[in-house]
Amino acid sequence: MGLYRDEAVVLRTYKLGEADRIIVLLTATRGKVRAVAKGVRRTKSRFGGRLEPPSRVSLLGYEGRNLDGINQVETVDAYAPLRRDLERMTDAGALVEAAEQVGREGESDPGLFKMLTGALRTLAYSPQRPALLVGAFYWKLLAAEGVVPVVEHCVACGEPEVVSFDVASGGTLCRAHRQGAPVDAATLAVVRQVLGGRLVDALALPASPEVFAAAGMATAALEAHLERRLKAVHLLGGAS
């Protein structure tokens, strides 16, 4: 039975038996892990609120046959300000939901861990809720997965002037090849900002139709890649 120490983000939890929970974690070095926290639902549990999503923790775990177990947990960052704002909480739900879908068990993904903790920190501690945070995270996930749609030119012919976006076709399309949903230049500028290394500027953008549309494109592309619908991002339906 191997003991290990790792950092992790608590993605979600499931009730198990009378007082336990299965904790789904994205660890820094061992990918996605499902581990049992014994007695965590009891009021006097030694784990207390440390295993609440989306906390970042340092943990002492042990390998089990089916599920790992958790011996000790310390909080690295509980992202406490998130919990005072319903929209940011929903955004955090959208981040951890996507991370859970993209993360793989038994496959180390330090890049994903870094992206997630960075996004949660920005979400929790920015004075204003960054309107494009979830959208930018989704675009970056697509890039990291190597499935980012083409947004520089027409997928079909390379024509720089594009008018629509179609996930099934693999990106933007020109007037001649148009398919899918119309897309305007302002929205594409936002997407190119995110993918072109100007993330900080993109996150400073206030909520606008372009920001909303840019996030919607990423959601559609990520849902196509995962072959499933994401729930959290649709919940408050543009409540920003």
Added chain:
Amino acid sequence: MYTAAVQDLIDELGRLPGIGPKSAQRIAFHLLSVSKDDALRLAHSITVAKERVSWCRRCFNIAEVQAGLHPGSGLAQHAASEPAGDAHTVLCDICRDARRDPKVICVVEESRDVVAMEKTREFRGLYHVLGGAISPIDGIGPDKLRVRELIARISPEGVEEVILATNPNIEGEATALYLTKLLEHLPLKVTQLASGLPVGGDLEYADELTLGRALEGRRTIGG
């Protein structure tokens, strides 16, 4: 693989919460191995509970149809009425109790939370059971909870205070935030259960969220 009857049983059991395919199989074979009386007693108690127990039409707590008022077998003059009819007529024990204060409503996620609150013997108002909590990651929004029903009670029942007693976890907190936003424009007091340190615990073992909350919710006791 199995006969149709056994497979049906395994499938039904597998739909219960917390029961995976392996457990469903184990329970099914257990049930097949026990005496017929034992198995039928379980089937009977499920039938009786489903017939007698429904949701309180006012607070959505679990409510039991009074024996005699409505025979469990659904015979006699009620023969024609559908079982769902109960749901519209039944009040729970708490809502029926004239000594309770209807001006204060304590909002909880589940019926079992009512039981927990009642054990304190500190609360004399009424309840409202939401039937869950907002959970973005599970796609559970306010529309899936009995929020509209709560709002509908406020004015007709002359409610003066709503106590939010959702669980102190991320879903419960999201729900409390949502309800606060919704209720803050109404002429009533909205309060939330204080969250803090468990009685009998040691301060040094408290986690940061709990301790932070306890500090936030501190109260003046002198000076």
